[in-house]
Amino acid sequence: MHKEFEIKEVTFDVDGATVVGTLRIPDSARPLPALAVAGPIAGVKDQVTDNWGKAMAHRGYMTLSFDHRYFGGSSGEPRQYEYPRHKVADIRAAFGYLAHRTETNPRRIGALGICAGAGYMASAVVKDDRVRSWAAVAGVFHDVSREREWLGDRYQAEIDRARQARAHYEETGEVLMVPAVGKGDVILPTPEALEYFGTERGATPNYRNEVALMSKEHLLGWDVQGLAPKIKIPTLMIHSERATSPDLARSFYEALAGNKEQHWVQAAGQLDFYDDHACIDAASASLAWHFRNTM
Secondary structure, X not given: OOOOEEEEEEEEEEXXXXXXXXXXXXXXXXXXXXXXXXXXOOOOXXXXXXXXXXXXXXXXXXXXXXXXXXXXXXXXXXXXXXXHHHHHHHHHHHHHHHHOOOOEEEEEEEEEEEOHHHHHHHHHHOOOOOXXXXXXXXXXXXXXXXXXXXXXXXXXXXXXXXXXXXXXXXXXXXXXXXXXXXXXXXXXXXXXXXXXXXXXHHOOOXXXXXXXXXXXXXHOOOOOXXXXXXXXOOEXXXXXXXXXXXXXXXXXHHHOOOOEEEEEOOOOOOOHHHHOHXXXXXXXXXXXXXXXXXX
16 A cells, blocks of 8 residues: 655756756656646645655655745745745646656646645646645635634734835835744644744754744635635545644535545644644545545
């Protein structure tokens, strides 16, 4: 079951930026089924997506994990810019890259999103005929109406602040940053995010604990819930009651239009889906079954 695989560091271009990725090619009969993998906000491929890329490569799937433009080893300015529309474009470029690899069966391309990467994948797979099936693991499916409710009067104030930061960048070239994790004014304020991204647990040379402040202009207005009725390809969602926003995962699942399946699993929290090998191994078995039967 656990196949050996070859690792290749690869690049592909998106809108003039060079995206750096890791391709894992199983020692299996060609052509291979292939998966593009996306992960958490501000993360780099050496963290969560590589863990899932390895797990699925062991199960016979060629996988591509990559640093989105503006992050890690990929190029693009401004740095640390979390812009959902550009992340979606990067993912679609990854689909195209996989489709043109000689090792790939272009009729068997799938998508896997973990955490916020599930929301980006949801947007990427809508009306993309290259993708036959997709899956979301511990997905975070943003709901703008819920975001407004949580932040109250701060919602518009934060957007205005982000727009001012963008105007500052356009006028001066200086990127105003806020920490990705920590205490106070941060992008990811949860204790779990700090436990992973703010400690040795998630440390890697390419990771920087900062995000361009102007990212909030796009993040706060990014709605994923409305995408669900547009998704017609087979979907597998794996989530836990102790993972992030299980209620949003339920509402997204209920609104999906195509063939769908949802697995609720035991986990201590969101981080089990980042780097707990037992959790990843169990979930990857379900993912392999899903992709084998739907693409």
